[in-house]
Amino acid sequence: MEQMTKQIFRVVPILMGLMAILSNDVFAQIPTGTPRTDEPIDLSTTSDIIIYLVLPLVVIVLGIFWWFFYKKPKNQKAEEERKKSNK
Template sequence: MPIKQKTQEIAKYLLSLFFFLPLLAHSQNQPGIPKPSGPVDLNDTSDLVIYIIIPAIILILFLVFRKRIFKIKEEKQEEREEKGN
């Protein structure tokens, strides 16, 4: 399959995805369910945990594991270079 044809197929799928995503998002709107429109009250412990603490923990873990992955990749690269010499 030529590259141009693959690119056209990918573009076709992405375009159809862009058309259907708003429909899917709109279908998630439930009538009759209250929707809070005010700011988040961080005085409530559960809101503080959900909106501040858990995302901070996820971000810290992501940064730690990313650093570890880079270190492992560098060690493997150094081992390959040593084997090559």
């Protein structure tokens, strides 16, 4: 059961990535009546700095902290329990 779950978690991201790549044209359509600009991001405004720089960096940093302080120790504890049960 555990091995099947691991296989599913390996296959799902691959399938989602393929769906995102293959359906790129569908997601790239711009609805009618919406303003469209082909200009690059203007980093002289505070809102653009927050949206395009600060928020992604915060998400990345929080993800790294979550991995090192929650997920990684939890995996180490599970591995230690497996080693003890095998002895």
